[in-house]
Amino acid sequence: MDQTGLYLTKMRATAPLIHNITNYVAMNVMANVLLAAGASPAMVHAREEVAEFAGLAHALTINIGTLDPAWAEAMEMAARVMTDAGRPWVLDPVGVGATRFRQDVCARLLNLHPTVIRGNASEILALAGIGAKGRGVDSTDTVKAAEDAARDLARRTGAIVAVSGPIDYVTDGAQSASIANGHSLMPRVTALGCSLNGVIAAFLVGQTAFPATLAALAYYGIAGERAAQHAQGPGTFQSAFIDALYSLSADELTTFAKVRQA
Amino acid sequence: MDQTGLYLTKMRATAPLIHNITNYVAMNVMANVLLAAGASPAMVHAREEVAEFAGLAHALTINIGTLDPAWAEAMEMAARVMTDAGRPWVLDPVGVGATRFRQDVCARLLNLHPTVIRGNASEILALAGIGAKGRGVDSTDTVKAAEDAARDLARRTGAIVAVSGPIDYVTDGAQSASIANGHSLMPRVTALGCSLNGVIAAFLVGQTAFPATLAALAYYGIAGERAAQHAQGPGTFQSAFIDALYSLSADELTTFAKVRQA
Amino acid sequence: MDQTGLYLTKMRATAPLIHNITNYVAMNVMANVLLAAGASPAMVHAREEVAEFAGLAHALTINIGTLDPAWAEAMEMAARVMTDAGRPWVLDPVGVGATRFRQDVCARLLNLHPTVIRGNASEILALAGIGAKGRGVDSTDTVKAAEDAARDLARRTGAIVAVSGPIDYVTDGAQSASIANGHSLMPRVTALGCSLNGVIAAFLVGQTAFPATLAALAYYGIAGERAAQHAQGPGTFQSAFIDALYSLSADELTTFAKVRQA
Numbered sequence: 075m076d077q078t079g080l081y082l083t084k085m086r087a088t089a090p091l092i093h094n095i096t097n098y099v100a101m102n103v104m105a106n107v108l109l110a111a112g113a114s115p116a117m118v119h120a121r122e123e124v125a126e127f128a129g130l131a132h133a134l135t136i137n138i139g140t141l142d143p144a145w146a147e148a149m150e151m152a153a154r155v156m157t158d159a160g161r162p163w164v165l166d167p168v169g170v171g172a173t174r175f176r177q178d179v180c181a182r183l184l185n186l187h188p189t190v191i192r193g194n195a196s197e198i199l200a201l202a203g204i205g206a207k208g209r210g211v212d213s214t215d216t217v218k219a220a221e222d223a224a225r226d227l228a229r230r231t232g233a234i235v236a237v238s239g240p241i242d243y244v245t246d247g248a249q250s251a252s253i254a255n256g257h258s259l260m261p262r263v264t265a266l267g268c269s270l271n272g273v274i275a276a277f278l279v280g281q282t283a284f285p286a287t288l289a290a291l292a293y294y295g296i297a298g299e300r301a302a303q304h305a306q307g308p309g310t311f312q313s314a315f316i317d318a319l320y321s322l323s324a325d326e327l328t329t330f331a332k333v334r335q336a
Numbered sequence: 337m338d339q340t341g342l343y344l345t346k347m348r349a350t351a352p353l354i355h356n357i358t359n360y361v362a363m364n365v366m367a368n369v370l371l372a373a374g375a376s377p378a379m380v381h382a383r384e385e386v387a388e389f390a391g392l393a394h395a396l397t398i399n400i401g402t403l404d405p406a407w408a409e410a411m412e413m414a415a416r417v418m419t420d421a422g423r424p425w426v427l428d429p430v431g432v433g434a435t436r437f438r439q440d441v442c443a444r445l446l447n448l449h450p451t452v453i454r455g456n457a458s459e460i461l462a463l464a465g466i467g468a469k470g471r472g473v474d475s476t477d478t479v480k481a482a483e484d485a486a487r488d489l490a491r492r493t494g495a496i497v498a499v500s501g502p503i504d505y506v507t508d509g510a511q512s513a514s515i516a517n518g519h520s521l522m523p524r525v526t527a528l529g530c531s532l533n534g535v536i537a538a539f540l541v542g543q544t545a546f547p548a549t550l551a552a553l554a555y556y557g558i559a560g561e562r563a564a565q566h567a568q569g570p571g572t573f574q575s576a577f578i579d580a581l582y583s584l585s586a587d588e589l590t591t592f593a594k595v596r597q598a
Numbered sequence: 599m600d601q602t603g604l605y606l607t608k609m610r611a612t613a614p615l616i617h618n619i620t621n622y623v624a625m626n627v628m629a630n631v632l633l634a635a636g637a638s639p640a641m642v643h644a645r646e647e648v649a650e651f652a653g654l655a656h657a658l659t660i661n662i663g664t665l666d667p668a669w670a671e672a673m674e675m676a677a678r679v680m681t682d683a684g685r686p687w688v689l690d691p692v693g694v695g696a697t698r699f700r701q702d703v704c705a706r707l708l709n710l711h712p713t714v715i716r717g718n719a720s721e722i723l724a725l726a727g728i729g730a731k732g733r734g735v736d737s738t739d740t741v742k743a744a745e746d747a748a749r750d751l752a753r754r755t756g757a758i759v760a761v762s763g764p765i766d767y768v769t770d771g772a773q774s775a776s777i778a779n780g781h782s783l784m785p786r787v788t789a790l791g792c793s794l795n796g797v798i799a800a801f802l803v804g805q806t807a808f809p810a811t812l813a814a815l816a817y818y819g820i821a822g823e824r825a826a827q828h829a830q831g832p833g834t835f836q837s838a839f840i841d842a843l844y845s846l847s848a849d850e851l852t853t854f855a856k857v858r859q860a
Contacts (some may be wrong), residue, residue: 099363099379101623101664105788110832115788116693117623120666123697130696140363142382142406144666169378172392173385262582264367264377304830306566308372309578316833320786361625361641402625404644404668431640434654435647524844526629526639568828570634571840 078331079324081277081289086112090279092272093131095119095149097139097168100268103312104135107269110319111293113276124148128155133275134163136183137268138176146179153186162189162278164271165233171200184231190274190287191227192236194267195220202227217243225250234287236274238267242291243336246284253288254332255295262308266315270294273319292331297322299330340593341586343539343551348374352541354534355393357381357411359401359430362530365574366397369531372581373555375538386410390417395537396425398445399530400438408441415448424451424540426533427495433462446493452536452549453489454498456529457482464489479505487512496549498536500529504553505598508546515550516594517557524570525577532556535581554593559584561592602855603848605801605813610636614803616796617655619643619673621663621692624792627836628659631793634843635817637800648672652679657799658687660707661792662700670703677710686713686802688795689757695724708755714798714811715751716760718791719744726751741767749774758811760798762791766815767860770808777812778856779819786832790839794818797843816855821846823854 091114096104101117108115118127121144128134134156136149156163165188170176180201193201195215202223217239224235228247237243242253260266270290277290300318305311353376358366363379370377380389383406390396396418398411418425427450432438442463455463457477464485479501486497490509499505504515522528532553539552559580567573615638620628625641632639642651645668652658658680660673680687689712694700704725717725719739726747741763748759752771761767766777784790794814801814821842829835 097379098360098622099367102364102626102788105623106832106836109786109788117621117664118693118696119664120699122667123665123699126697126699140379140381141385143384169380172380173388175382175385175388262371264364264371305579306576307579307582308368309575309582312368312578313575313833313837314830316836317829317831320831320833359641360622361629364626402641402643403647405646431642434642435650437644437647437650524633526626526633567841568838569841569844570630571837571844574630574840575837 077328078289078292078333079328081281081286082293082327083324084281085276085279088279089114090132090276091116091130092275093118093128093134093152094272095124095145095152096135096137096268099139100137100265103265104269104272106316107319108272108276110316111273111276113272115272119145119148121148121151125151125155128152132279133161135166135271135275136163137166137168137271138170138179139168139268141176141179150182150186153183153188157187162275162283164188164190164192164275166268166271167191167193167197167201170197187231188233189278189283190234190236191231192238192271192274194238198227198235198237199223217241234283236287236291238270244287244291249284250336251288252334252336253291253295254334255292255299255330257298257302259302259305259308259311260298263312288333289327289331292333293322293327296327296330339590340551340554340595341590343543343548344555344589345586346543347538347541350394350541351376352394352538353378353392354537355380355390355396355414356534357386357407357414358397358399358530361401362399362527365527366531366534368578369581370534370538372578373535373538375534377534381407381410383410383413387413387417390414394541395423397428397533397537398425399428399430399533400432400441401430401530403438403441412444412448415445415450419449424537424545426450426452426454426537428530428533429453429455429459429463432459449493450495451540451545452496452498453493454500454533454536456500460489460497460499461485479503496545498549498553500532506549506553511546512598513550514596514598515553515557516596517554517561517592519560519564521564521567521570521573522560525574550595551589551593554595555584555589558589558592601852602813602816602857603852605805605810606817606851607848608805609800609803612803613638614656614800615640615654616657616659616799617642617652617676618659618796619648619669619676620659620661620792623663624661624789627789628793628796630840631843632796632800634840635797635800637796639796643669643672645672645675649675649679652676656803657685659690659795659799660687661690661692661795662694662703663692663792665700665703674706674710677707677712681711686799686807688712688714688716688799690792690795691715691717691721691725694721711755712757713802713807714758714760715755716762716795716798718762722751722759722761723747741765758807760811760815762794768811768815773808774860775812776858776860777815777819778858779816779823779854781822781826783826783829783832783835784822787836812857813851813855816857817846817851820851820854
């Protein structure tokens with residue numbers, strides 16, 4: 075990872091079209107995050123067009139935050155297109171531990187082979203436990219506590235699993251790494267986790283998945299560090315964060331990335 | 337109300353999980369408002385999971401801004417869970433005077449005993465008139481003009497009724513109070529009224545409903561006053577407002593609250 | 599167009615109620631844009647109330663960004679109310695070239711006589727080609743390349759057609775004009791194009807459609823120029839843009855508008 079910044083350079087040169095089926099809370103922020111980073115976002119969900127549109131996109135993100143049955147069906151249709159075409163897609167199992175409905179939908183989506191699964195520690199623990207330990211655990215879990223579950227989930231699904239937290243943990247079941255970038259205001263702004271899915275998806279396009287995921291997380295965290303220097307609280311932080319995603323250079327990403335093989 | 341700030345201290349110590357079924361315009365702002373204040377927001381609406389999720393939440397808010405029949409059904413399901421469990425919920429009857437559909441949905445929701453009903457003067461007048469005076473009135477009404485209707489509505493439903501305006505009016509049918517905090521830019525930013533519902537709900541958790549509602553309104557208004565000092569217009573106001581919700585202390589709330597028994 | 603600013607003065611004096619059926623990404627920004635400009639936004643989409651609500655509104659905007667069949671039906675219901683009442687409505691055919699579903703919905707909406715059609719060059723080219731040249735073209739088209747299609751579309755539908763880009767092009771099929779206001783950060787903020795539809799709709803109320811559309815576009819572009827002076831990137835740009843819409847005066851609009859008959 076000496077040249078983390080090259081993943082940003084390549085992503086910006088590609089300006090990939092990222093198809094997002096995400097929750098209502100996140101849609102606007104996610105679109106702005108992707109535009110600021112240098113990608114091209116689109117939000118399309120109707121079953122009448124979702125597969126046709128997925129066929130045009132370079133990558134897909136799926137986030138179950140504000141789920142309903144029609145959206146769940148659309149998620150499966152779009153994920154199937156990406157998997158069949160060998161294109162990357164990212165799954166964010168928001169609140170999967172909270173309801174049976176979320177667990178059922180996630181079980182179906184896991185069968186469609188996400189390239190990357192990203193969630194907080196509780197979500198990864200809950201997702202790893204589906205069909206085995208039942209309903210999962212509450213949201214007070216640390217990243218550390220989810221590392222074993224993340225590796226198990228990665229081996230079982232073939233996905234890269236990224237656990238977000240003060241120090242992120244990423245594993246493909248064989249190799250693992252930690253990313254120590256970020257700022258404590260980030261979880262105080264809604265949808266920044268959701269929007270990261272889009273950045274990961276954009277970095278995945280045409281790049282090796284494991285290091286591209288690490289680069290995406292480092293880029294995002296550094297933008298948070300930069301934003302905190304211009305913020306008086308979570309409101310001004312959000313604007314400064316979008317500015318930082320826009321202005322951060324590949325060289326700065328290489329210089330400030332705190333990625334360590336774990 | 338000498339110790340208004342204590343309600344904020346208690347709310348932040350609880351960090352309650354607030355379940356919101358609200359309109360698409362407000363969702364993102366509302367989540368950021370709740371995070372900045374110190375609560376934990378979640379937006380869940382599918383009939384397949386809404387009751388199960390409500391069972392996990394400390395309080396609920398319902399806002400009919402961008403209504404449709406499936407959402408209306410989910411609102412009833414979630415409100416019933418809260419009422420049966422003796423947990424608080426807040427109703428915001430957005431635009432109830434505008435269509436018959438909104439009036440029908442609100443009539444059903446009123447039967448489920450909201451803890452607090454919050455709206456602008458026209459909405460409270462329209463809501464008070466359902467089944468009696470018909471369609472309600474337009475949006476040029478003053479808070480003053482809605483005071484009698486608010487008291488009637490409170491007595492009829494058992495809810496605390498809060499009328500938002502330059503000077504807010506709150507009544508439970510027996511006692512009443514006014515809150516003179518706030519700033520004229522607040523109605524020029526969309527969804528700040530809607531987002532206030534979440535703050536009220538968060539203050540209600542484990543606290544006496546009438547003074548907790550007054551404290552929530554004062555806190556929100558003072559944050560608006562603070563934000564105006566850093567704003568050049570409604571755009572920068574919104575960011576500064578989130579910052580102010582985040583940084584405002586309990587002592588400042590006690591000092592600057594303009595709450596008066598009416 | 600010596601007195602472009604008068605269109606802003608009239609709009610603000612009217613403070614028209616603008617009914618928007620738009621995509622989830624844009625809703626919040628659009629509401630803030632309309633509030634900052636001086637109009638009154640509302641988002642209502644359920645088939646159970648959309649026609650009744652449209653009957654109360656001064657103008658309507660329809661945007662197919664996050665379409666589904668129920669929303670498409672509501673769009674037709676609302677558009678029919680406006681057309682029958684002789685009130686203006688604006689159509690934004692987002693991504694119409696991407697899927698057959700979008701083309702079908704737009705074909706039905708075109709039959710309901712939009713007052714103004716606004717899109718980027720690729721969308722106008724795709725829309726002009728429906729039923730004639732098929733699926734349209736990709737998004738690399740220049741405004742220049744879409745001028746002929748815009749005039750054809752205007753003549754065929756009776757609508758004013760506005761093509762957004764670095765220099766906007768507006769035509770009613772007979773007369774045409776260009777607007778050279780704006781800033782390169784505007785397309786890096788999501789939903790600013792969508793939100794412009796609301797401003798156009800607000801300017802249309804009670805004013806001559808062609809010059810009112812030009813004035814709306816100039817006003818929007820000048821606000822972008824103003825915002826760029828206060829922005830460090832697309833995040834701070836968005837806040838500054840809302841501030842600029844709020845503070846820009848009619849005299850400034852007259853002074854800085856770069857409108858030219860084409």
